[in-house]
Amino acid sequence: MKPYIIRISSFKGGVGKTTVAVNLAISLQRMGYETLLMDVDTTNPSVGIHLGMSEANIGTKEFISGKATLTQATSVHGATGLHVMVGTLNEPPYFAKPEWIQHGYSTLGKSTAYQFIILDSAPGFTPAQQAGYVDEALIISTPDIPSLTSAVKLEAFYNKHRMNHKMLVNRVDNRRYEVHPKEISEIYEGSIMGFLPEDDIVPKSIAAHIPAIVLDRKALFSKALRYVSDRYAVNSAELDTAKIVKGGWLNRVGRRFRRTR
Ligand SMILES: Nc1ncnc2c1ncn2[C@@H]1O[C@H](COP(=O)(O)OP(=O)(O)OP(=O)(O)O)[C@@H](O)[C@H]1O
Ligand SMILES: [Mg+2]
Secondary structure, three states, X not given: OOOEEEEEEOOOOOOOHHHHHHHHHHHHHHOOOOEEEEEOOOOOOOHHHHOOOOOOOOOHHXXXXXXXXXXXXXXEOOOOOOEEEXXXXXXXXXXXXXXXXXXXXXXXXXXXXXXXXXXXXXXOOOOHHHHHHOOEEEEEEOOOHHHHHHHHHHHHHHHHOOOOEEEEEEEEOOOOOOOOHHHHHHHOOOEEEEEEEOOOHHHHHHHHOOOHHHXXXXXXXXXXXXXXXXXXXXXXXXXOOOOOOXXXXXXHHHHHHHHHO
């Protein structure tokens, strides 16, 4: 069966893409789905750091450039058994040539070894060439205006390239200055997969090189993340956005972006 390929994306950096990618992949794998986590961040790969696999010296670049097969470029994470293709840390930033993208993504798409492939990407636009190979982009945003504004730009880009997208809101802390979930649903037209809390377990887990969901499965972040992976697993219905209060100023920002795309 063809794998379902999810590209974890954001236009703005530092919003939690790698954190989500690592924990979502482990959660899906623990539910019994054959899952590959692949670091496609060609400038600042950090999956290896989050998982304590910094020593791996073969990974994404070798695979997409045809120097290694999918199996050769994939390592197994000792603590969880997750299959991981790292971006090697001693590799200088590189540009993925169009023929590499075509080779790498078409090979992934034909793989029967995995049910889910989670791609952790660099901040910014997805190269349009990849759009045809990725089943869905999961846009990560934090609940603040700069992050959501950039997420709406990414939404417009994905719509233009006819690429499926969803959103996951990270670092929700219920502060009065945060953008309310209802307003987020109002400005983003796609489906929202969930809300992950601000939680100390995340920086603690990164410092320990042990993913949050492994370090403390009962932490709020881990529970919320499992809810998201459950939604992928059962392909459940979209969040109910029917009761959205219209007319917030952030919505007007969203409309302005949509008008200009
Ligand atoms: N839910 C959370 N609670 C607390 N801290 C968080 C949470 N999510 C992410 N962080 C913190 O935010 C920082 C950035 O996270 P991460 O590296 O996952 O972001 P990123 O989007 O992958 O960054 P980049 O764009 O550089 O690749 C980390 O130091 C992490 O501890
Ligand atoms: Mg990252």
